[in-house]
Amino acid sequence: MSKKNAFYAQSGGVTAVINASACGVIEAAREYQDHIGNVYAGLNGILGALREELIDVSQESVDTITALRHTPSGAFGSCRYKLKSLEENQAEYERLIEVFKAHDIGYFFYNGGGDSADTCLKVSQLSETMGYPIQAIHIPKTVDNDLPLTDNCPGFGSVAKYVAVSTKEAAMDVASMCSTSTKVFILEVMGRHAGWIAAAGALAQEEEGDAPHIILFPEVAFDKETFLAKVQKTVDEKGYCVIVASEGAQYADGTFLADAGTTDAFGHKQLGGVAPTLATMIKDELGLKYHWALADYLQRAARHIASATDVAQAYAVGRAAVEMAVAGKNAIMPAIVRDSGPEYGWSVAEAPLADVANVEKMMPKEYISEDGFGITQAGRDYLLPLIQGEDYPPYKNGVPLHAKLKKQLVEKKLDKGFDI
Amino acid sequence: MSKKNAFYAQSGGVTAVINASACGVIEAAREYQDHIGNVYAGLNGILGALREELIDVSQESVDTITALRHTPSGAFGSCRYKLKSLEENQAEYERLIEVFKAHDIGYFFYNGGGDSADTCLKVSQLSETMGYPIQAIHIPKTVDNDLPLTDNCPGFGSVAKYVAVSTKEAAMDVASMCSTSTKVFILEVMGRHAGWIAAAGALAQEEEGDAPHIILFPEVAFDKETFLAKVQKTVDEKGYCVIVASEGAQYADGTFLADAGTTDAFGHKQLGGVAPTLATMIKDELGLKYHWALADYLQRAARHIASATDVAQAYAVGRAAVEMAVAGKNAIMPAIVRDSGPEYGWSVAEAPLADVANVEKMMPKEYISEDGFGITQAGRDYLLPLIQGEDYPPYKNGVPLHAKLKKQLVEKKLDKGFDI
Numbered sequence: 001m002s003k004k005n006a007f008y009a010q011s012g013g014v015t016a017v018i019n020a021s022a023c024g025v026i027e028a029a030r031e032y033q034d035h036i037g038n039v040y041a042g043l044n045g046i047l048g049a050l051r052e053e054l055i056d057v058s059q060e061s062v063d064t065i066t067a068l069r070h071t072p073s074g075a076f077g078s079c080r081y082k083l084k085s086l087e088e089n090q091a092e093y094e095r096l097i098e099v100f101k102a103h104d105i106g107y108f109f110y111n112g113g114g115d116s117a118d119t120c121l122k123v124s125q126l127s128e129t130m131g132y133p134i135q136a137i138h139i140p141k142t143v144d145n146d147l148p149l150t151d152n153c154p155g156f157g158s159v160a161k162y163v164a165v166s167t168k169e170a171a172m173d174v175a176s177m178c179s180t181s182t183k184v185f186i187l188e189v190m191g192r193h194a195g196w197i198a199a200a201g202a203l204a205q206e207e208e209g210d211a212p213h214i215i216l217f218p219e220v221a222f223d224k225e226t227f228l229a230k231v232q233k234t235v236d237e238k239g240y241c242v243i244v245a246s247e248g249a250q251y252a253d254g255t256f257l258a259d260a261g262t263t264d265a266f267g268h269k270q271l272g273g274v275a276p277t278l279a280t281m282i283k284d285e286l287g288l289k290y291h292w293a294l295a296d297y298l299q300r301a302a303r304h305i306a307s308a309t310d311v312a313q314a315y316a317v318g319r320a321a322v323e324m325a326v327a328g329k330n331a332i333m334p335a336i337v338r339d340s341g342p343e344y345g346w347s348v349a350e351a352p353l354a355d356v357a358n359v360e361k362m363m364p365k366e367y368i369s370e371d372g373f374g375i376t377q378a379g380r381d382y383l384l385p386l387i388q389g390e391d392y393p394p395y396k397n398g399v400p401l402h403a404k405l406k407k408q409l410v411e412k413k414l415d416k417g418f419d420i
Numbered sequence: 421m422s423k424k425n426a427f428y429a430q431s432g433g434v435t436a437v438i439n440a441s442a443c444g445v446i447e448a449a450r451e452y453q454d455h456i457g458n459v460y461a462g463l464n465g466i467l468g469a470l471r472e473e474l475i476d477v478s479q480e481s482v483d484t485i486t487a488l489r490h491t492p493s494g495a496f497g498s499c500r501y502k503l504k505s506l507e508e509n510q511a512e513y514e515r516l517i518e519v520f521k522a523h524d525i526g527y528f529f530y531n532g533g534g535d536s537a538d539t540c541l542k543v544s545q546l547s548e549t550m551g552y553p554i555q556a557i558h559i560p561k562t563v564d565n566d567l568p569l570t571d572n573c574p575g576f577g578s579v580a581k582y583v584a585v586s587t588k589e590a591a592m593d594v595a596s597m598c599s600t601s602t603k604v605f606i607l608e609v610m611g612r613h614a615g616w617i618a619a620a621g622a623l624a625q626e627e628e629g630d631a632p633h634i635i636l637f638p639e640v641a642f643d644k645e646t647f648l649a650k651v652q653k654t655v656d657e658k659g660y661c662v663i664v665a666s667e668g669a670q671y672a673d674g675t676f677l678a679d680a681g682t683t684d685a686f687g688h689k690q691l692g693g694v695a696p697t698l699a700t701m702i703k704d705e706l707g708l709k710y711h712w713a714l715a716d717y718l719q720r721a722a723r724h725i726a727s728a729t730d731v732a733q734a735y736a737v738g739r740a741a742v743e744m745a746v747a748g749k750n751a752i753m754p755a756i757v758r759d760s761g762p763e764y765g766w767s768v769a770e771a772p773l774a775d776v777a778n779v780e781k782m783m784p785k786e787y788i789s790e791d792g793f794g795i796t797q798a799g800r801d802y803l804l805p806l807i808q809g810e811d812y813p814p815y816k817n818g819v820p821l822h823a824k825l826k827k828q829l830v831e832k833k834l835d836k837g838f839d840i
Contacts, residue, residue, distance in 0.1 A: 014596050016589075044599040073592035079600040164819050169436075169721035172493035172822065176434050179464040180499040185717060204819060296713035297605060301589035305724055307818065387818035398727070398807035399584050399624060402592065 003035060004106025006325070007049060008057075009042035010074040010141075011081075011112030011119070015155030016162075016303040017314035018141045019075045019403070021111050023068040024318020025139070026057055035326045040103060040410060044077035046110075046119065050092065050418050052099050054410040067403035069315060070393035072303035075405055081420075083119045086129060095418045096123065097132040102413040107135050107325045111318075113142035113153075117333065118357035124331035137321040138333040138353055141314070143300045145196035148359040149351035150335035152386055154317055155300070157310030160200030161387035162302040163189050163244065166295065168204035171211030171242040174291070178240035184231060184282050186292040187212075188275035190299060191246040195219050195363050197299070200383055201244030202375045211242035213373075216274070218248030219363050220372035222257060227278075228285050230373060235288060245274045304400050308389025313346065320348040344385035423455060424526025426745070427469060428477075429462035430494040430561075431501075431532030431539070435575030436582075436723040437734035438561045439495045439823070441531050443488040444738020445559070446477055455746045460523060460830060464497035466530075466539065470512065470838050472519050474830040487823035489735060490813035492723035495825055501840075503539045506549060515838045516543065517552040522833040527555050527745045531738075533562035533573075537753065538777040544751035557741040558753040558773055561734070563720045565616035568779040569771035570755035572806055574737055575720070577730030580620030581807035582722040583609050583664065586715065588624035591631030591662040594711070598660035604651060604702050606712040607632075608695035610719060611666040615639050615783050617719070620803055621664030622795045631662035633793075636694070638668030639783050640792035642677060647698075648705050650793060655708060665694045724820050728809025733766065740768040764805035 008025050010018055022041070029036045039057040042048025048055070055076055057065075068075055083092055099105070110120040117138045124136035140147050145156035167187055174185045191197040195217030202215060213234040216222060234241035249257045258273030275292035282290050313336055320334035331353045339345035367379030375383070393400040428445050430438055442461070449456045459477040462468025468475070475496055477485075488495055503512055519525070530540040537558045544556035560567050565576035587607055594605045611617040615637030622635060633654040636642060654661035669677045678693030695712035702708050733756055740754035751773045759765035787799030795803070813820040 010596075014593055047599065071592075072589050074596035077596050077599060079597070081600055161818055165724050166718050166722070168819050168822075169492050169723060170717040172491075173434055173717045173721040176430075176494035176497050177499070179467065179497060180501055187718075203817070206817075291716055292714070293716035293718050294712070294714040295718070296711055297590040297593045298586050298607075298713050298715070298718075301593040302586070303589060304585050384817060389818070390812070390815055392810070392812070395810060397623070397626075397804060398581055398809070399588050402588075 003037050005037040005104050006039045006107035006109060007042065007100065007105045008039055008109040009045045009048060009111065010076055010078040011045045011110060011116035012078060013143065013300065014072070014074040014078050015141055015143050015300050016072040016158040016306045017154055017311050018111055019068040019071045019073070020311050020314035021139050021141060021154060021318035022075060023065055024315040025109055025322055026065050028319040028322035032322060032326050036107060036322070037104070040105065041076040043407065043409065045079035046081055046083065047079050047420065048077070049099050050095055050420055052412050052414050054103060055407050056410045059406050059408045064403050064405060069311065070303060070391070070400070071402040072301045075403060076407070082115050083122060086122065093126065093130060097126060097130060098414060100132065100134060103410065106133065109137050109139055109321050111139040111141050113144065114147060114358055114360060117147070117353060121331060121353045121357045124353060135325050135328070135330040137325050137329065138356065139317050139321045140333055140335065143197065144191060144194055146194045146360045147356060148361045149356055150333070151338040151346065152336055154310060154314035156196060157307035157313070157386035158302065159190070159197055159299050160203065160383060161307040162299050162305050163197055163200045163295070164203035164387055165305055167201045167212050167242065167244055170293065171204060174240050174242060175211070181289065182240070182291045183235050183288040184241045184243065184290040186243045186245055186275045186278050186290065188245050188247060188292065188294045191218060192248045193218055193360060193362070195246050195248070198244050198246035199363060199367065199375050199379060200387070202380065203383055203387060212244045213238070213241050214243040215374055216243065216245040216249040217363065217368060217372070218246050218250055220368060221252035222249050224281065228281065231282060232286055243278065245278060247274055249274050303393055306391050307387045308391035309386055311391045316348050324350060423457050425457040425524050426459045426527035426529060427462065427520070427525045428459055428529040429465045429468060429531065430496055430498040431465045431530060431536035432498060433563065433720065434492070434494040434498050435561055435563050435720050436492040436578040436726045437574055437731050438531055439488040439491045439493070440731050440734035441559050441561060441574060441738035442495060443485055444735040445529055445742055446485050448739040448742035452742060452746050456527060456742070457524070460525065461496040463827065463829065465499035466501055466503065467499050467840065468497070469519050470515055470840055472832050472834050474523060475827050476830045479826050479828045484823050484825060489731065490723060490811070490820070491822040492721045495823055496827070502535050503542060506542065513546065513550060517546060517550060518834060520552065520554060523830065526553065529557050529559055529741050531559040531561050533564065534567060534778055534780060537567070537773060541751060541773045541777045544773060555745050555748070555750040557745050557749065558776065559737050559741045560753055560755065563617065564611055564614055566614045566780045567776060568781045569776055570753070571758040571766065572756055574730060574734035576616060577727035577733070577806035578722065579610070579617055579719050580623065580803060581727040582719050582725050583617055583620045583715070584623035584807055585725055587621045587632055587662065587664055590713065591624060594660050594662060595631070601709065602660070602711045603655050603708040604661045604663065604710040606663045606665055606695045606698050606710065608665050608667060608712065608714045611638065612668045613638055613780060613782070615666045615668070618664050618666035619783060619787065619795050619799060620807070622800065623803055623807060632664045633658070633661050634663040635794055636663065636665040636669040637783065637788060637792070638666050638670055640788060641672035642669050644701065648701065651702060652706055663698065665698060667694055669694050723813055726811050727807045728811040729806055731811045736768050744770060
């Protein structure tokens, strides 16, 4: 087997643990030096490949690479940029091949979500479609937990833990003040089309009836009357009501509760404002004092409260990607497989990329309680193992210490740039 | 010295560490059993005294009391309720005396902020004004850090650590995506009139020029032009801009950037909406893509990332209050005193309550940088020690484990209730 260099890139919204996957890739690649030469990381994701801006990972120390494991964000830069189809923009693929050829790249590791899986699949077919031999492995990452074939997505467990912990703490705050102050607290969380993150709020509950009392999922049509009745009933019974609302909460006709009206680079609607919409509703119709929080990026960046399970899995899929590449595989994704049996256990297996790309995994109906405002025991059984364990980063000066990369770029070998 | 019972109550907005003060009070009181009989905690703060709803702390186990140290919120219930002056509502003071007498209460420990210090002062004067002998000690607590005479307020260090950690993590997220995505991120934090909490965002900086690039303080008049110019300049230079904005940010004429228009029980304006106001401004005038987060209660409830220094100080002032009471003191507050010298160290001393009540400590001008958008080295030197150390709670099922109190009420001894 001829030794080739590897290209690694981070794609789409970053997470608390995507760098743990990078750490897995790089540490494994360093172990397989008979198969893999240098690892080049794309500066700002796939844009780094198109622009021939390749970070020379060999310049980073062992300690720096180890520190990636506890560093949130995308250490090499990520981007929201979806390659068009071969028919629509062949120039992009030709440019990729040009850059790969120039730097002797034979392995393509793409760390992202559903859109990135699609890009990775297209790259995996370059050998067939454009005659360039390359092995492309997709490394799963998304806080939304919406990739198919994998039991869960690295990145999700940590945001789930953040939401569960934050909901529990804020709910206690509200409970202790509700006799004279706030009666309703709303936490707005991410999740455009799937309610996985909102569902994690339920893990704050120790007993039935504990906060959060209401969870709003994109999967359940929002009905104002039923919602307000449940809020009032909860306040009457408990003295307060805690709501975890998915940003994707929507009416039966698919209208989002709050639609900022803007779209991101992938053409997805950019949401925000569910919490204030609900708060206004509650104030106007029920006259109850409210507070609300919008976790926004804090939730997906919160490496300080990452799930140890999530960190371990993120690292493992990174390593597995390299092992699969070295074993000659192409067009696959290392997926998390949950052991059968009552005890939680997991391993990593291959999933064909063709079945992953552009498929969005929704919450199964049986995870959502009958009234649509909570999760079932089945949902709890699924979610609970994913937030287990704390994996604290080291601290310096009272704040977490993170990897600082040199990000030294490899010398360009191509005459021309690429306009994007 | 005749043995008397003690009354303890939590007042106003709760914090991540107010229960650590409760723990200090209760553990110390149990050690001074020759002076102090039972500790009765007000259910929902001072309302518990007025309603004769007294939690019998002797029913709580040693382990439960120990667990208060890592439990956020007000474990006994807190309230926003300010006693009027003796002239305005003598009936309230007569009721207090009635309840104190009925339960043989000779010690009054009031755990709160500026308004509570005022109430505590009034209670301390009951012996003089209404002939009822009582020793009243105020235990400082406020995330706003706005009490005078104490170097800092228990509760502040933990919210400061939360804001510093969250700002650092979110800033890394934004930095890694800014080439194709969000350019401006705004974190709105608490702080009605004093910018202490917003200032803590600066502790996310490792080097000059690091995020946050702009901090908005209530103490500095907001100027739209200067602000927008700084945002644009930062985005031009760094590729992104991170802003920490105090909810109390205001124009030169004192108008808040966003004024929800409602008022709380103390007559304070209830704020919210600085971040969206700034975001709209940035979008309209600069056309930059933004995201914003509103930490709201998450920041003051975040016991999972509490400052170990803060926890230790909260506990210490609780203990000190009891020791001062046992030593026969009245109308005082245990205050944190910072050692002189370059090494940080602290101790607890007495501060006269008359000088504490109704005085709001603002950020010193010399802590704010010349351009008004950051802090000086003096500000950093003051703030940094307060967020040192991590004091992690125990976890169960992936979420923090908290004290669960029985909250068994003492049998009422008075015939009539009290209408409030």
